[in-house]
Amino acid sequence: MSRSAIVIGGGLAGMLAASALSQSLDQVTILERxxxxxAPQPRKGLPQGHHAHVLLPSGRDAIEALIPGVSIRERLLAAGAREASLTSLITLGPEGWFRRWGHHDHLLLTASRDLLDWTVCDAVLGTPGVNLHTAQAVAPLGNAERVTGVRISAADGEEAELSADLVIDASGRxxxxxxxxxxxxxxxxxxxIVDSGLVYASRLYRVPEGAETFPLTQVTANPFASELGRSANLVPIEGNRWLVSLGGTRGGEPPADAEGFVRFALGLRHPIVGQLISGAEPLSEVTRTRSTRNGRRYFEKAATWPEGFVVxxxxxxxxxPVYGHGMSVAALGTQALHRELQQSGVATPGFARRVQRAVAKPVGAAWAMSTSQDRWFPGVQGSAPTVADRVLSRYTRRMTRVATSSYRVSAAMCDVTTLQEDAIRLVHPSLLLATLAGPVMPALSGPPLTADEHAMLHALDRGGNDR
Ligand SMILES: Cc1cc2nc3c(=O)[nH]c(=O)nc-3n(C[C@H](O)[C@H](O)[C@H](O)COP(=O)(O)OP(=O)(O)OC[C@H]3O[C@@H](n4cnc5c(N)ncnc54)[C@H](O)[C@@H]3O)c2cc1C
Structure with a gap:
């Protein structure tokens, strides 16, 4: 019997879902408005594409597994995307500068979202059985027991009904x-909802001559300092460009004007990002967004769930977005769909409910990480830190301090923050002991730069803030 699915949304989650579904079903229709x-280019439905994105190794591996026969990673790298080890970046964390270890592990992929989404889309739309339909999904068809299709509206406003055995809602926030x-x-x-009122402001720069190898550099906010959370991320991407994203929580938002953008970066806990861009050639205007809050819908907790519907x-x-989890959680959730398709098939009773529950697992991990930190920012909307949060924060702060000078602890934390391991890993006896013992080396007084990087920074700095 021929089986079909409709996927609402042709973003990353929608494309990955279509790829997974095409391996089990006969027809998959992606609805994208x-x-x-x-070719890679900005589009209305991807406004976050103006801002810096990193793809975690868990997300990369999930994407590779969901699209068989091609390597998205290799295609991205061939198109100029960059790869960097999380334990070797230049990072000022809440507890100080992290040492860089030079290991080839916990690799982050960085590229523009336009390139990343287009590369995935190009691979998936070539898959037999997958069709793209340019239309707006109006609403699912069916009732509380079963979803049977989608009502759509075409560009000319004409409405139609499409039926399917399974409807995936991947229409984004x-x-x-x-x-x-x-x-x-x-x-x-x-x-x-946990909303720190974070505003993101981003701008593209041409990488200045001589700075081509300067690594991803971040000055993070400190959620535990009872101060506004202000941060900067300088991310190398394809086309010999830096995509620089600044963040500020409610009351500390980055400005939208060009001068203010550099000034904000220079005024952070360390001015390194401002120094790097102070003389660099901008390639875009500053773009801002407020679409940054933590917001969760616990679909897995509904008492009943319709067959044939997955979100x-x-x-x-x-x-x-500072934690860089969204795309990877989308990919890991889609892997849960893929597993269930292989194990039981779309027609088995309770299929959609099982998938929805499995999707909640990576969602819960990312949610716990970002909300347990964001709850501490002044003026946050949503629940305040609990007693458990207070105990946990003491432990993770101490562990973070230890991680600045210990590869073992730093790598263990990266395993968890990149969603490769459960958070339980962080209370392993050996890590507990290392955390209790404290840092094994003194804190660094400045960014851990090589001699070449020092020279590059010095040559680029027009901000008068060289330290
Ligand atoms: C500023 C910012 C920075 C971020 N940085 C990172 C990062 O560093 N790392 C990371 O992993 N994540 C990051 N994220 C999160 C990441 O962008 C999202 O998690 C990811 O795009 C989710 O993919 P999606 O397919 O679920 O949704 P989207 O990418 O939003 O795709 C939804 C698609 O559905 C389409 N659509 C919507 N409604 C309809 C409809 N009714 N009918 C038809 N089509 C419809 C839209 O046009 C769109 O194409 C960031 C987000 C923001 C806002």
Whole structure:
């Protein structure tokens, strides 16, 4: 019997879902309201593409597994994307500068979202059985027991109904899934928000001559210092460019003007990012966004769930982007769909419910990490830190301090923050002991730069802040 699925949204989660579904079903239709171009370029439905994105190794591996026969990583690298080890970046963390270890591990992929999404889209749309339909999904069809398709609206406003055995909502943070479920009588989907009022401001720069090898550099906010959370991320991407994203929580937002942008970066806990861009050639205006809050819909907790309906990616939860989790959680959630498709098949009773519950696992891990830190920023909206949060924060702060001078502890923390291991790893007896014992080396007084990097920074600095 021929089986079909409809995927609402042709973003990262939607494309990955289509690839997974095409391996088990006969027909997969992706509904995307934007017209997708045949080359990487900005589009309306991907406004976050103006801002710096890192792809974690867990997300990269999930993407590689979900799209068989091609290596998205290799295609991205061939197109100029960059790869860097998380334990070798230049990072000022909440507890000081991290030492750089020079290991080839915990590799982050950095590229523009336009390139990343287009590369995935190009690979998936070539898959037999996958079709792209340019239309807006209006609402799922069906009732509280079963979803049977989607009502769509074409560009000319004409509406039509498409039927399918399975409907995936991968329409991103603006998803109407909770609203639609409410209309058919499922009104018990809990929702939660933790919002530090973070504003992101980003700008593209041409990498100055001689600075081509300067690594990803970040000055992070300190959630535990009872001060506004202000940060900077300088991310090398394809086309010999730096994508620089500044962040500021409520009351400490980065400005939208060019001069203010550099000034903000120079005024952080350390001015390194401001120094690097102070003389660099900008390639874009400053773009700002407030779409940064942690917001979660606990679909897995609904007492009943319709057959034939699954929600994935940002439609389930969004996170403070500083932690770089969204794309990887979307990919890991789609792997849960893939596993369930292989184990039981789309027609088995309870299929959608099982997938939705499995999707909640990586969502929960990312959610716990970002909200347990964001809850500490002044003026945050959402629940305040609990007693457990207070105990946990003491431990993780101490461990972070130890990690600045210990590769073993730093790598263990990276295993968890990159969603490769459960957080339980951090209370392993050997890590507990290392944390209790404290740092094994004195704190660094400045960024751990090589002699070449020092020279580059000195040559680039027009901000008068060289330290
Ligand atoms: C500023 C910022 C920085 C970020 N940085 C990182 C990072 O460093 N690392 C990371 O992993 N994540 C990051 N994220 C998160 C990441 O961008 C998202 O998690 C990811 O894009 C989610 O993919 P998605 O496919 O679920 O949703 P989207 O990418 O939002 O895709 C949804 C798609 O659905 C389409 N659509 C919506 N409604 C309809 C409809 N009714 N009918 C048809 N089509 C529809 C849209 O046009 C869009 O193409 C960041 C987010 C922001 C805002």
């Amino acid at each position: 934007d017209t997708l171009a045949d 603006g998803s109407r899934a909770v609203h639609w479920l409410g209309e058919v009588g499922i009104r018990d989907v809990p929702e939660s 994935l990616g940002d439609a389930v939860a969004t996170y403070n």
